[in-house]
Amino acid sequence: MHRRRSKVLYGILTAALGIALTACGGNDGGKGASPSQGSAAKSEGGSESGSGSGSGKQSPAAKVEWTPALTMGQPAPGLYEPGVSGGGKFQVAATKVVKGTQKQLKEGHYIEADRTLEGGTPYFVYVTYTLKEGKPDVVNSDLNSGAVILDENGEKAADRPVVHSGFGEGGCPVGPVYMSWDIGESRTQCSIYIAKAGAKQPARLAWSATGTTADEFKKGASWAWVTQ
Template sequence: MHRRSKVLYGMLATALGIALTACGGNEGGGEGGKESPASQESAAKGESGKASPAVKVEWTPALTMGQPAPGLYEPGVSGGGKFQVAATKVVKGTQKQLKEGHYIDADRTLEGGTPYFVYVTYTLKEGKPSVVNSDLNSGAAILDENGEKAAERPVVHSGYGEGGCPVDQVYMGWDIGESRTQCSIYIAKTGSKQPARLAWSATATTADEFKKGASWAWVTQ
């Protein structure tokens, strides 16, 4: 009788397990109580089965040329120090300057392009830069209305020449409150979209990041 009770108990336990499985003992129908990948994808897309549209990033209000950007910036290339940044002007160049600067000789894709000489003023407000003559203009970008680059700095980007950028001075150090203006050449290739903003950022790398930062309405001289 004892052996028969054990057999009967085993049969009842097995039947109970089958009943629980049929009723969905594992929630979500996936392994370990988790939803299946297909269920997770459907939930992410919503009831309609369509993916949610990406949120469009709008430009921050445009600054006017000469107006300082809000806040202070610490460019990595300076090795320290916080600066006030203000784009002061953009001068539209000529084909003659493009040829005289030998930019086309170095890159034939620039033939027929438009040079722009970009001036940005930096004022040291806090700290002490360890790199005295750093390329602070490396944070500047000429962008179209979508935030994509509309002109690029060439590898040799001095822009020195008649009517172009003046030759940079060589400094021995920075003083708090001191301002310096740097000039760099940017070249828009033939067929490039019309520039809309001159942006500046110490960290931005994508169009959306530049859009959220400081930028000046595009005006040329």
């Protein structure tokens, strides 16, 4: 009886041990994991590496490249509806940039208003707008508010001062006051921009109705930097 009971107990212990080993992955130490288990581990820990030291970090975003530069006078593709116009869709074309002088900065009292502009370079930017569709509610709107001067990285290389008419000898001409816009009508606006001393060299004159970041401007319409 004792010998038979011992055999029964031995059989029960052997079966229990076999179940325990199966739950732990078998006798090969867990190397027999299913493909689905391996995929789950890979997706949670990022891509696998030969050293097994995956950090799970995301790769940096790709650098945004400039769209091909337009030439001065060439219209930007598509039509734009600036918020400042209160309606209407325009064709936009930067026509020229005139490099100014220190004398013009002084005569315009820009340095008196902002001493950080001393030694800077003024640029007079001309952009032509042609109404193609709709009707603007604001007839004499500041459409040049969408124009920016950028360096090769897409960062601002010059800013418009608070008083940005640029009127003066050799600067922007005094623009007329309009009563309405007609479809097909073109108007050129001129504004002064000032690059502070030591600023990076301008690379593009960009225009956007909604752009605020370097990447947004680099993806949009811009003209190769050429001055007169």
